[in-house]
Amino acid sequence: MVLRRQSHGGHRAPAGNFGRHNVLKKTLSRLGAAAIATSATPIAAMAAQPEEWQMGFQRAATDVMEQIIWFERYTLVFLVPIVLLVLGLIAWVLIRYRASRNPVPSRTSHNTTIEIIWTVGPIVILLLLAVPSFQLLTKQYSPPSEPEITVKATGYQWYWGYEYQTDDGEEIVFDQLLLRDIDREQQQKQDLDIYPRLLAVDNELVVPVDTTVRVLVTAADVLHSWAVPAFGVKMDAVPGRLNETWFRANEEGLYYGQCSELCGKDHAFMPLAVRVVSRAEFEEWTTLARQDLGEANRTLIARIEARRKLAELAE
Numbered sequence: 654m655v656l657r658r659q660s661h662g663g664h665r666a667p668a669g670n671f672g673r674h675n676v677l678k679k680t681l682s683r684l685g686a687a688a689i690a691t692s693a694t695p696i697a698a699m700a701a702q703p704e705e706w707q708m709g710f711q712r713a714a715t716d717v718m719e720q721i722i723w724f725e726r727y728t729l730v731f732l733v734p735i736v737l738l739v740l741g742l743i744a745w746v747l748i749r750y751r752a753s754r755n756p757v758p759s760r761t762s763h764n765t766t767i768e769i770i771w772t773v774g775p776i777v778i779l780l781l782l783a784v785p786s787f788q789l790l791t792k793q794y795s796p797p798s799e800p801e802i803t804v805k806a807t808g809y810q811w812y813w814g815y816e817y818q819t820d821d822g823e824e825i826v827f828d829q830l831l832l833r834d835i836d837r838e839q840q841q842k843q844d845l846d847i848y849p850r851l852l853a854v855d856n857e858l859v860v861p862v863d864t865t866v867r868v869l870v871t872a873a874d875v876l877h878s879w880a881v882p883a884f885g886v887k888m889d890a891v892p893g894r895l896n897e898t899w900f901r902a903n904e905e906g907l908y909y910g911q912c913s914e915l916c917g918k919d920h921a922f923m924p925l926a927v928r929v930v931s932r933a934e935f936e937e938w939t940t941l942a943r944q945d946l947g948e949a950n951r952t953l954i955a956r957i958e959a960r961r962k963l964a965e966l967a968e
């Protein structure tokens with residue numbers, strides 16, 4: 654059973670929260686934040702989609718992505734000084750020891766002190782990078798709890814197919830295709846801020862907030878990759894193979910991603926969208942979606958839209 658019905662309306666992702674780090678990380682993250690203070694402002698303003706002139710990551714919606722962003726800043730704390738030091742040394746050597754200024758070069762070939770420094774220094778730096786890197790890798794492979802929801806995502810040339818695992822065998826199965834401009838009006842998705850061109854889809858994947866979701870990723874024809882930047886998730890979709898990943902979104906909202914493995918002529922036109930909703934809304938959606946996916950999506954979006962308008966009025 655393949656359902657393909659439209660939905661309409663929508664809302665923006667709310668402001669983010671920032672999760673737990675240990676003391677070492679906190680200290681280092683302050684260093685990182687101080688070193689790259691300029692990148693903090695655009696990230697705070699970001700929704701769950703790319704922004705024009707964006708320089709950094711999209712704002713994190715999961716703990717894993719928060720840690721990825723932290724790790725990127727942390728590595729820059731080492732990277733930037735090293736680049737400047739090496740650049741400075743090269744400039745110094747070029748100027749100070751040029752042939753005209755230094756006609757008789759030194760014939761020194763050993764210096765124990767400097768040799769120890771340039772051996773031990775990089776080892777220490779690599780260790781400082783390796784430890785948090787492995788911590789991050791471990792976190793990415795360790796869901797905080799047993800997954801409560803399992804969804805299979807199948808990559809096709811050139812769209813995504815989804816199947817929810819259900820207890821009673823009543824399927825929720827649908828395809829997710831790029832929202833074409835000519836369908837916007839009919840689907841009530843004219844708002845380009847919420848439904849950006851080339852990212853918006855006809856049927857969003859709906860999951861509850863604060864819930865560990867397991868995604869089984871595969872493909873039916875060629876290699877694809879299921880990726881959502883705000884979740885820090887990117888998993889290859891390989892024909893004949895079932896890859897597993899997970900995410901746990903901290904906030905409700907609409908999150909966009911794209912196929913991230915070159916898969917043919919319409920690779921750029923197979924986006925994916927995940928709609929994170931409250932637990933109650935998700936329960937209601939699943940009940941409805943078994944009968945009529947289009948109706949389920951319309952009801953869900955109307956509810957979200959009403960809540961957004963109410964919040965606007967209250968401001």
Ligand SMILES: [Cu+2]
Binds near residue numbers: 913
């Ligand atoms: Cu693809």
